[in-house]
Each structure stands twice: as structure tokens, then as C-alpha cells.
Amino acid sequence: MTVTVNPRPLVRDPRMQFARTVTALLDEDRSTALVYAEISARFFTEAERRHPERVVNVGIREQLMVNVGAGMALTGLRPVVHSFGTFLVERAFEQVKLGFPHQGVGGVLVGGGGSFDASRSGRTHQVPGDVALLDTLPDVVIHAPGTAQETNDVLRRAVAADGLHYVRIVEQTNTESFGGTGLHVVRRGSAATVVVLGPVLDDVLAATADRDVTVVYAHSVRPFDSSTFRAVLTAPDVVLVEPWLAGTSARVVSDALVGVPHRLLSLGTRRMELRHYGTPAEHQRAHGLDAAGIRRSIESFLAE
Amino acid sequence: MDNIERLLGLMTGDEKHDPASHSTLDVIRVLYERVLHLSPVTMDDPRRDRFLLSKGHGPSAYYAVLCDRGFFPESWLPGWGSFDSPLGFHPDRNLVPGVEISSGSLGHGLPLAVGTALGLRAQGIDSRVVVLVGDAELDEGSNHEALELAPALGLDALTVVVVDNRSTTYVVPGRVAERFTTEGWHVVTVDGRDRDALEKALTERPVGLPNVVVATVLDLQDVAA
Numbered sequence: 001m002t003v004t005v006n007p008r009p010l011v012r013d014p015r016m017q018f019a020r021t022v023t024a025l026l027d028e029d030r031s032t033a034l035v036y037a038e039i040s041a042r043f044f045t046e047a048e049r050r051h052p053e054r055v056v057n058v059g060i061r062e063q064l065m066v067n068v069g070a071g072m073a074l075t076g077l078r079p080v081v082h083s084f085g086t087f088l089v090e091r092a093f094e095q096v097k098l099g100f101p102h103q104g105v106g107g108v109l110v111g112g113g114g115s116f117d118a119s120r121s122g123r124t125h126q127v128p129g130d131v132a133l134l135d136t137l138p139d140v141v142i143h144a145p146g147t148a149q150e151t152n153d154v155l156r157r158a159v160a161a162d163g164l165h166y167v168r169i170v171e172q173t174n175t176e177s178f179g180g181t182g183l184h185v186v187r188r189g190s191a192a193t194v195v196v197l198g199p200v201l202d203d204v205l206a207a208t209a210d211r212d213v214t215v216v217y218a219h220s221v222r223p224f225d226s227s228t229f230r231a232v233l234t235a236p237d238v239v240l241v242e243p244w245l246a247g248t249s250a251r252v253v254s255d256a257l258v259g260v261p262h263r264l265l266s267l268g269t270r271r272m273e274l275r276h277y278g279t280p281a282e283h284q285r286a287h288g289l290d291a292a293g294i295r296r297s298i299e300s301f302l303a304e
Numbered sequence: 305m306d307n308i309e310r311l312l313g314l315m316t317g318d319e320k321h322d323p324a325s326h327s328t329l330d331v332i333r334v335l336y337e338r339v340l341h342l343s344p345v346t347m348d349d350p351r352r353d354r355f356l357l358s359k360g361h362g363p364s365a366y367y368a369v370l371c372d373r374g375f376f377p378e379s380w381l382p383g384w385g386s387f388d389s390p391l392g393f394h395p396d397r398n399l400v401p402g403v404e405i406s407s408g409s410l411g412h413g414l415p416l417a418v419g420t421a422l423g424l425r426a427q428g429i430d431s432r433v434v435v436l437v438g439d440a441e442l443d444e445g446s447n448h449e450a451l452e453l454a455p456a457l458g459l460d461a462l463t464v465v466v467v468d469n470r471s472t473t474y475v476v477p478g479r480v481a482e483r484f485t486t487e488g489w490h491v492v493t494v495d496g497r498d499r500d501a502l503e504k505a506l507t508e509r510p511v512g513l514p515n516v517v518v519a520t521v522l523d524l525q526d527v528a529a
Binding site: 033035053054056058059061063064067068069070071072073074075076077079094095098099102103104 | 350397398404405406409411412415416417418419420421422423424425426427429445446449450452453457
């Protein structure tokens with residue numbers, strides 16, 4: 001049964017948009033379910049009231065949360081499973097690995113917080129390694145939307161699709177939204193190709209404003225759009241910028257360039273623990289991922 | 305020798321898991337032969353009952369019962385564990401007809417069963433979900449997350465069978481039943497070799513509460529040691 005609802009306007013905050021979109025999806029499709037573990041409860045009040053059988057708060061039990069989602073998938077439902085990324089992906093990683101791909105069922109994991117949102121909370125609430133960890137599993141589709149519009153779009157696509165999807169929801173946003181999947185050519189140049197994944201595009205554009213480089217952007221992180229990447233490549237210099245663990249996507253860039261002589265600079269968060277608090281912007285700067293840091297890294301790379 | 309014992313004899317090579325496997329034999333037989341609505345014909349019916357073998361170690365008893373019920377041919381049994389066999393030393397639902405979950409790593413089946421029961425309830429399907437765990441498997445903390453939530457949500461479609469052969473290293477007699485009781489489950493303890501007692505315990509269920517049958521199997525202690 002399909003229930004028609006008036007679409008509510010988009011909000012600016014991706015996490016709030018996630019809650020709105022998932023609430024609408026629960027209204028629209030009776031095979032959609034939501035499983036969460038206390039985190040974000042205040043966003044789901046309406047969804048829980050309207051669909052008490054398909055919205056389940058398991059309490060502070062993340063291992064159970066993931067396998068409850070997988071168990072629902074075994075009965076034919078499409079579960080959306082949500083917590084902070086660190087509790088969803090890292091704490092319950094074996095549940096993700098065995099509950100979904102090993103059973104051969106799908107679902108949509110939505111991890112909040114990313115690398116920087118919990119700048120004041122510290123390491124326990126930060127998950128710079130989520131993309132790298134999920135990348136060890138077969139065929140996981142990974143989305144890193146950069147705006148509320150993209151959040152709405154990728155969630156709708158992920159819930160409508162099959163297989164295991166991961167949607168990385170953070171507070172950082174880009175100015176412009178891009179529809180569809182794959183790489184989008186944001187700017188064309190001839191000196192180097194800069195690949196931007198997720199909400200770090202504004203900083204890259206500011207860092208490269210006066211440089212003759214090609215900038216391509218994707219919120220679909222996996223699968224990586226190798227064919228567009230190869231098609232736009234004009235120079236041997238490649239810069240990869242992703243707002244999570246540096247080098248996470250170096251593998252897919254290298255795979256796309258087998259047989260093509262190239263140089264690669266991989267920018268992302270560093271492995272060391274910061275052990276500082278403060279704002280997300282201060283954390284981005286500490287990892288060299290603000291516009292000034294990205295500019296410095298690209299300048300020295302291209303000068304070599 | 306009955307047919308299932310004959311089928312068991314066709315599988316060799318996993319003697320390490322023999323005690324684990326044979327401790328579950330009577331429970332699985334009673335479930336398939338007397339309690340659950342499960343057959344190769346209803347294998348893909350969304351309304352079928354579900355049996356989840358969480359304790360995937362030593363699945364030869366499970367394979368023998370599935371084979372006896374016609375889920376797959378007898379010719380699969382002798383080559384189990386070989387490269388091209390669908391029958392591994394831990395079962396894979398993607399390879400074996402009738403297997404509901406791929407198991408082997410302990411502590412996943414009961415949480416998956418809770419999700420399965422919730423998924424069925426959300427779709428208005430009143431089938432039963434029975435999950436078999438071992439007493440030592442309950443060492444894994446993930447079980448306790450499920451053990452607390454199931455009664456809180458009134459999941460009366462869910463039945464846990466604990467095959468208690470006292471294989472946990474730190475045995476506390478009576479602890480399994482007490483723990484489930486504390487969390488609000490309906491608890492019955494029976495002799496895991498007494499098929500009539502198992503049938504009765506597995507058939508009678510309360511309304512509004514999940515139930516657990518603790519099936520005590522102590523006759524394999526010497527073998528297990």
C-alpha cells in the first residue's frame with residue numbers, strides 16, 4: 001500500500017533532513033523499517049507514533065540493533081539502521097559483516113557524526129575510519145552526501161535499492177547540491193585532477209580558485225566512478241581529498257589508473273589522535289583539511 | 305538404527321564437533337518432526353515457521369534432520385566440508401536449502417531471531433521463531449542485549465532453546481534458567497534427551513511473553529571432555 005503525503009520542505013541540517021526523509025519513507029512504503037539505539041530518538045517521535053511496529057528503539061544495544069535490522073531484512077523488510085557511526089560500524093562491525101553480506105540480505109546503515117561533528121566530545125564519538133572499514137566488505141554502496149538535498153536524494157535511492165548501503169551523515173555541508181550518482185565535473189583545467197569525495201568541496205574550490213586544475217566531486221563514494229575519472233584525466237598529477245582517513249580511496253583511484261603513469265597525493269584525516277577539543281572547523285584545520293591546508297598541500301605537491 | 309542415525313554416519317571428519325552436534329539432535333528432531341510447520345514445500349513461504357541454528361558448531365545433526373525431511377539429497381552428506389560441497393562445518397543459508405541463517409560465530413542467532421520476530425510482527429505474520437543456542441554460547445554478551453529486549457517488547461512468537469551440556473568453562477548450575485527468569489521470560493527446564501518432554505515444552509507457550517526451553521544434555525560429558 002502506498003500512502004500519499006505532502007512532501008515537507010528540506011531543512012538545512014543533514015541529520016534533521018535524514019529524520020524527515022526516513023519518516024516520509026516509512027509513510028510511503030510499508031516494507032521500510034527503522035531500527036535505532038537511543039541516539040537521535042528526539043528526531044523520530046513522529047515516525048514512532050505513526051508506525052510503532054516498524055520503528056524500533058532497542059535501547060543502548062548496538063550489536064543487537066544491527067542484527068535486529070538484519071533479522072527484519074531476513075523477513076523481507078528494508079531496514080534503516082542508525083546510530084553514531086562509531087557505534088554502528090566500529091563497535092558492531094562483526095554484526096554488519098555477518099548480519100548483512102554474509103546472510104545475503106541488504107539494508108541501509110546511517111552513521112552520524114563522521115570525523116569532526118563530535119569535536120568537543122573527543123575520540124570516542126569520532127569515526128574517521130568508517131569508510132575504510134566498510135570498504136573491506138563486498139559490494140557495500142557508500143554515500144557521503146554534502147547537503148540536505150543530497151541527503152534526501154541518496155537516502156531515497158538507498159532505501160529503494162537492494163544490497164547493503166552506508167550513508168554518512170555529518171554537519172559539514174557544501175554550497176551546491178549534485179543530483180545523480182558518480183563523479184560530477186565541477187571545473188575543468190589542465191594542470192592536475194582533484195577528486196573530492198563528500199562535504200569538503202567548498203574548501204577544495206577555495207583552495208584551487210587560482211589554479212588551472214580539474215575538480216571532480218562525488219557523494220557516491222563506492223562504487224567509485226572510474227570511467228568518468230579516466231575520461232576527465234588530462235595530466236599525470238592526481239589529488240584525492242576525502243574528509244575521513246587519508247588514503248581510504250587511494251586504492252580505487254590506483255585501480256582506476258592501472259597502466260596509466262600518474263602521481264597521487266591523498267589528503268584526509270591523519271591517523272594520530274588529536275587529543276584536542278574545540279570546533280569542527282578547528283579539527284578540519286588540524287588535519288590540514290581547511291582551504292588553507294589543502295592549498296599548501298597541493299602547492300607543494302605540484303611544485304615537486 | 306533409524307534413518308537419521310544412518311545419515312549421521314555418512315558424515316565424517318568433524319569429530320571435534322561431535323559432542324556439540326549430537327547434543328542438539330533430539331531437540332532438532334522434535335522441532336522438525338513434531339512442533340514446527342516446516343517442509344521443503346513451505347521453504348519460501350513468508351508465513352512459514354523459522355528455526356535458527358545459532359550454535360553453528362557441529363551442524364551434522366542439523367544436516368541429517370534436514371536431509372531426512374527432504375530439503376536436500378542424501379548424496380550431499382558424505383562429501384561435507386569438501387571444496388565444492390554446500391555443507392560446511394558451519395551452515396550457510398545461501399548454500400543449503402532450508403537453512404534460515406548462516407552461523408558459526410557465536411552470539412548472532414538470538415539477536416537475529418529477535419529481528420526476525422519483529423519483522424514478522426510488523427507484517428502481521430504470526431509464525432513462530434525458534435532459535436537454538438548453546439550454554440557456552442551465552443558467554444557472548446550480545447545474547448544478553450537480546451535477552452533483555454525480547455520480553456520488553458512482548459515477543460511471544462520467539463522461543464529460545466538452550467542446549468545445556470555444561471560446556472561453558474565457568475559453570476554455575478541453574479544460572480541459565482535464573483537469568484532468563486530475571487529478565488521476564490517464561491522458563492521451562494527439561495531433559496534434552498526426552499523427546500516427549502521436549503515436545504510438550506516446545507508446544508506450550510504463554511501469551512505476551514517470549515519463552516525459553518532449557519534442554520539439559522549431560523550424557524556426553526565424558527566424550528566432550
